[in-house]
Amino acid sequence: MNNENYDERQKLVNYRLGFHGLMIIYVLLIVNALIKSVVGITWADPIAEMMVLIALPGLYYITRSIFNDAYMGRRDTLKKNVMTFLILAVIFILASVFIYDEPVVDGMLTSTAAPLIAAGFFIIISLLHGVKLAIDSKSE
Amino acid sequence: MAKNLKMKSARAFKDMTQAQLAKKVGVTRQTINLIEKGDYNPSLNLCIAISKALDKTLDQLFWEDDTHEQ
Numbered sequence: 608m609n610n611e612n613y614d615e616r617q618k619l620v621n622y623r624l625g626f627h628g629l630m631i632i633y634v635l636l637i638v639n640a641l642i643k644s645v646v647g648i649t650w651a652d653p654i655a656e657m658m659v660l661i662a663l664p665g666l667y668y669i670t671r672s673i674f675n676d677a678y679m680g681r682r683d684t685l686k687k688n689v690m691t692f693l694i695l696a697v698i699f700i701l702a703s704v705f706i707y708d709e710p711v712v713d714g715m716l717t718s719t720a721a722p723l724i725a726a727g728f729f730i731i732i733s734l735l736h737g738v739k740l741a742i743d744s745k746s747e
Numbered sequence: 748m749a750k751n752l753k754m755k756s757a758r759a760f761k762d763m764t765q766a767q768l769a770k771k772v773g774v775t776r777q778t779i780n781l782i783e784k785g786d787y788n789p790s791l792n793l794c795i796a797i798s799k800a801l802d803k804t805l806d807q808l809f810w811e812d813d814t815h816e817q
Binding site: 611614615616617676681 | 778790
């Protein structure tokens, strides 16, 4: 019928989750601004702040997309995705080891925490894929 | 939404798995599964593709008989 990697249901689910992700970013930006300006707490430097604000809606989107069978296209496989994200996680763990500096200074997340945040992000995604793989193999 | 047992039985009659039907119409197996479970409303294009793949008409697969019709 078509050669696209994602079918119509997957596209629909991803559009909806993308919208949710956008709303989550708005809320996080507002909350972050209030924390910084009203409460007066600077919890991270700009790079680390950006990483966290990107990672949270990203995790929401990916988690829901995986468990709605919409994350992987017809040409992707769970095992391939697990391996890809694990490799990315290892790369970022190594990066954080090589450029190691204190990720938290005076209670503030620093930019050196960025590789650690990215590694955590990719570890969680590969774990989610692993869980989905286990669920799928159980149901088949 | 009610389960689409007509589609499921037509697929079984053609001795096809969900994966085979999915491949034939160009969607994922999960999408076929959700259509049969009544959890997803396919587009008209997909309905036509499924009907053709199962050698049935749209009515035979997707028209719900209303028993309370006057």
